Amino acid sequence: MAGDDGVRVKDGTSLEVPFWLQSDSDFRKMAEVIQAQLRDIGMKANLIVQDSAAIKSELRKCEHQLMLRRYGWNNTDVLDWFFTGERMGFTNISMFADETAEALRIKAMIWSRTGDERIESFCAYHEYIMSLWTMSPIYGLLRISCSPRII
Incomplete structure (x- = not known):
């Protein structure tokens, strides 16, 4: 009320x-x-x-x-920077900690061996984080699409 x-x-x-x-x-x-x-x-x-x-x-x-x-960097490291459970408070200001997200982050940051694997892994990580509404993007200067991928 x-x-x-x-x-x-x-x-x-x-x-x-x-x-x-x-x-x-x-x-x-x-x-x-x-x-x-x-x-x-x-x-x-x-x-x-x-x-x-x-x-x-x-x-x-x-x-x-x-x-x-x-966030003004032009790479996907924003996800690791803002959403890893290892950086609570600063830089993970959303205080987000989630097992699935951590597994996706580790796959993207450590286990992806090729450029294509890294793109695929970061897209999955990003899509998962955004599906939980951990933040609300207000505007963007650059649009990066995860699929379809055109080279």
């Missing part, structure tokens, strides 16, 4: 979360749009703006709830 201010309430507690972001203007603009969209569905997101070093330090405590992150 929504309270008088439009924020959802359960057992007397408002749906209010800290929303962490880096202190550059692109993050701030994007976070303000997301904050407004969350408000429209009854969630109050309080923006917590910090510099990159402070965020990394805070992430290691594993106490965050909602965060805006950017």
Whole structure:
């Protein structure tokens, strides 16, 4: 049920979360749009703006709830970087740990011997992670398709 201010309430507690972001203007603009969209569905997101070093330090405590992150590398290592159970807090800010995902990650990172095997393994890993909604991509500058593969 929504309270008088439009924020959802359960057992007397408002749906209010800290929303962490880096202190550059692109993050701030994007976070303000997301904050407004969350408000429209009854969630109050309080923006917590910090510099990159402070965020990394805070992430290691594993106490965050909602965060805006950017990934600009042009390879699939983002999966290993953000979703391995070996990096909880930082860099695995989603706190995601899953046996199936770990098996797919190990296959992609270690056991894939050829380029084609690596592509196939990373596609399976990526598709599995995305099927669990561990993150919500907001926009992309580059689209990489797993299938069909055209060389």
